[in-house]
Amino acid sequence: MEKLSISDLEIEGKKVLIRCDFNVPLDDKGRIIDDTRIKAVLPTIRYALGRDCAVILMSHLGRPKGKVDPKLSLQPVAERLGELLNIEVRKAPDCVGPDVEEMARELKGGEVLLLENLRFHSAEEANDEKFAQQLASVADVFVQDAFGTVHRAHASTAGVPRYLPSCAGFLLQKEIKYLKEALEEPERPFLAILGGAKISTKIGVIKNLLPRVDCLVLGGAMAYTFLRAESIETGSSMVEEDEIDTAGKILKEASKKKVTVLLPLDHIVANRVSEDAESKEISEVAIPEGWIGVDIGSFSIKRFSSAISSSKTVLWNGPMGIFEIDKFSNGTRAIAEAVAEATKKGSISIVGGGDSVAAVAKVGLEKYISHISTGGGATLEFLEGKELPGIAALNDK
Numbered sequence: 001m002e003k004l005s006i007s008d009l010e011i012e013g014k015k016v017l018i019r020c021d022f023n024v025p026l027d028d029k030g031r032i033i034d035d036t037r038i039k040a041v042l043p044t045i046r047y048a049l050g051r052d053c054a055v056i057l058m059s060h061l062g063r064p065k066g067k068v069d070p071k072l073s074l075q076p077v078a079e080r081l082g083e084l085l086n087i088e089v090r091k092a093p094d095c096v097g098p099d100v101e102e103m104a105r106e107l108k109g110g111e112v113l114l115l116e117n118l119r120f121h122s123a124e125e126a127n128d129e130k131f132a133q134q135l136a137s138v139a140d141v142f143v144q145d146a147f148g149t150v151h152r153a154h155a156s157t158a159g160v161p162r163y164l165p166s167c168a169g170f171l172l173q174k175e176i177k178y179l180k181e182a183l184e185e186p187e188r189p190f191l192a193i194l195g196g197a198k199i200s201t202k203i204g205v206i207k208n209l210l211p212r213v214d215c216l217v218l219g220g221a222m223a224y225t226f227l228r229a230e231s232i233e234t235g236s237s238m239v240e241e242d243e244i245d246t247a248g249k250i251l252k253e254a255s256k257k258k259v260t261v262l263l264p265l266d267h268i269v270a271n272r273v274s275e276d277a278e279s280k281e282i283s284e285v286a287i288p289e290g291w292i293g294v295d296i297g298s299f300s301i302k303r304f305s306s307a308i309s310s311s312k313t314v315l316w317n318g319p320m321g322i323f324e325i326d327k328f329s330n331g332t333r334a335i336a337e338a339v340a341e342a343t344k345k346g347s348i349s350i351v352g353g354g355d356s357v358a359a360v361a362k363v364g365l366e367k368y369i370s371h372i373s374t375g376g377g378a379t380l381e382f383l384e385g386k387e388l389p390g391i392a393a394l395n396d397k
Contacts, residue, residue, distance in 0.1 A: 132159025
């Protein structure tokens with residue numbers, strides 16, 4: 001990695017400011033539903049604590065739009081983090097200001113302070129220089145360990161590194177290692193699975209992956225736009241009409257590069273998108289008028305799974321159907337199982353994107369995946385080959 005790591009710097013006894021991604025899901029009572037993102041940054045926090053650092057953590061939570069929203073306070077995170085670290089995690093009343101500065105000054109080595117939600121200030125998303133300076137003023141060193149936010153040029157990601165020696169934490173390093181190796185030095189055959197609703201959100205990723213992959217599996221609603229590009233009827237399924245030409249060009253480009261593209265050849269269809277909808281499996285590739293494609297069929301599951309099992313590197317982003325409705329989630333679950341099985345046999349697997357990660361978790365297969373990415377938009381932009389401002393801002397080795 002070209003950027004400094006936390007292990008490259010002399011941090012003993014220093015005040016260390018760590019940007020974390022504690023944007024965790026909460027229930028209607030403000031309780032944490034999934035603490036995966038909190039656990040992901042523990043190695044970096046423990047490393048700093050083990051070197052007698054006073055550790056100051058900062059994060060956003062939700063979208064309070066620059067206003068204080070008690071429902072989006074990081075207090076539940078402080079409590080859960082304290083349980084995981086087995087020490088008290090103090091919670092600051094704000095992320096900047098005299099009270100925060102005093103708490104940071106008094107913080108001793110081996111202690112942890114969590115700043116309040118960064119996005120309670122509009123200056124965070126505006127990448128305001130004064131706000132970034134205020135955040136930086138409480139520490140000696142900045143550590144970026146929030147991969148899920150590095151595609152945003154915010155004060156806490158791109159601003160703070162201008163004022164402090166800045167490096168990558170262990171989670172950020174792990175994310176970059178797996179994604180970079182998949183793009184630049186994959187074990188072959190290299191297969192990418194892309195799903196989700198819209199081709200428009202994945203065009204950049206597909207174009208960047210085409211010269212690199214051996215096989216591209218396309219599922220979810222975006223597959224219907226590709227089927228239409230092949231002049232196949234898709235009934236009332238979701239199709240991005242203005243992207244049909246683009247889908248056709250991608251398929252032609254894949255053919256030129258001798259990349260195998262697998263599209264669904266059978267489907268689960270429904271008369272509407274609802275838990276109580278009438279649904280059935282059809283064995284034809286064309287979807288009849290009045291029916292909506294909501295998942296891949298059993299033949300497509302076998303076909304996709306076979307391709308996955310014969311691949312040495314598997315990258316998966318996006319569900320195969322309307323995963324949030326249980327009876328339309330079979331295809332996504334089956335792909336999760338196929339990716340896990342391939343990993344058990346020695347393949348490298350990388351899973352990113354909320355629904356794909358949720359599918360893996362739902363069937364309890366997380367331990368069989370080589371790397372589960374904590375980034376949503378950041379993962380996609382990295383796979384597109386874009387420069388991510390939160391990484392670019394860190395000090396080079």
